[in-house]
Amino acid sequence: MNQPSHRSSLLPYITLGALLALGFIISAWILAHSAKQVASSRESITVKGTAEKAIKADRALWSISITAYGANVAEALPQLQQNVAQVKSQLLASKLINSSQLQQYDWTSEPVYQRDEQRNENRIVGYTLTQRLGAVFNDVSIPEKLNAQVNQMIINGLSIERNDTQYLVTNIEGIKLSLIAAATKNAHDRALEFAKSGEVTVGTMRSASQGVFQINAPLSTGSDEYGGEYNTTTIDKMARVVVTVNYGIQ
Numbered sequence: 001m002n003q004p005s006h007r008s009s010l011l012p013y014i015t016l017g018a019l020l021a022l023g024f025i026i027s028a029w030i031l032a033h034s035a036k037q038v039a040s041s042r043e044s045i046t047v048k049g050t051a052e053k054a055i056k057a058d059r060a061l062w063s064i065s066i067t068a069y070g071a072n073v074a075e076a077l078p079q080l081q082q083n084v085a086q087v088k089s090q091l092l093a094s095k096l097i098n099s100s101q102l103q104q105y106d107w108t109s110e111p112v113y114q115r116d117e118q119r120n121e122n123r124i125v126g127y128t129l130t131q132r133l134g135a136v137f138n139d140v141s142i143p144e145k146l147n148a149q150v151n152q153m154i155i156n157g158l159s160i161e162r163n164d165t166q167y168l169v170t171n172i173e174g175i176k177l178s179l180i181a182a183a184t185k186n187a188h189d190r191a192l193e194f195a196k197s198g199e200v201t202v203g204t205m206r207s208a209s210q211g212v213f214q215i216n217a218p219l220s221t222g223s224d225e226y227g228g229e230y231n232t233t234t235i236d237k238m239a240r241v242v243v244t245v246n247y248g249i250q
Helices: 006-042 073-093 142-155 172-198
Strands: 044-056 059-070 108-115 121-137 160-162 166-168 202-216 227-230 236-249
Touching: 044 172, 044 202, 059 073, 059 142, 073 121, 073 142, 142 160, 172 202, 172 236
Parallel strands: 202 227
Antiparallel strands: 044 236, 059 121, 059 160, 059 166, 108 121, 202 236
8 A cells, every 4th residue: 555655744734834824924914004004093283274354343332421520419410411411412413323323321420539648538529420422333434423523522621531432343253154164274275285295195184173263453463372352443353263173194
């Protein structure tokens, strides 16, 4: 009878060894590929995007304060009422404002003290009464014209204080949304520029947050920190948004 060769008897072991080696190679490749994917999934870039837009106020809050002085409230009140009546009459005569627009608020009183040589208040010597008139305008040019009328009244002897007019923007939310969209695009453009330098590809957005939303006077400098500002002293304004966006990179 023929005896099996020594090589034939080793063939199963050789085959098993080859299969095990191939299995190890495949497993190592899978682990390396998975590790690369995990590492890739963790790699990201965070950028800030900004957007600005010139806007105008479309509403104005205007007011003045009229005062009168007397030794006591009973003495000062008739004078205050007379002053208020004169001011209202002249404002309405200007045709810049009508009676339905002009709001009259409750008067207030404040004691006036005599001071000694050390500037300490030692006794009441009289009272100052104050009454405020105000109006809201959709035509934001009117307050400046009214203030010119008020200046003339002051020159003529009426005791009036001009309060700061507040110029407001009513469509703030719409402006904010349009700027967020523009700032997000700006952030993506910046990410692409960084990616070119690093020879990587920008992937999907992972997170985004709004930082600053500001409405500033023209030419004023803003901040990239979280928070917000709202300038109400000018008709012309500059709205600005900053967003922070995180993108995956490959």
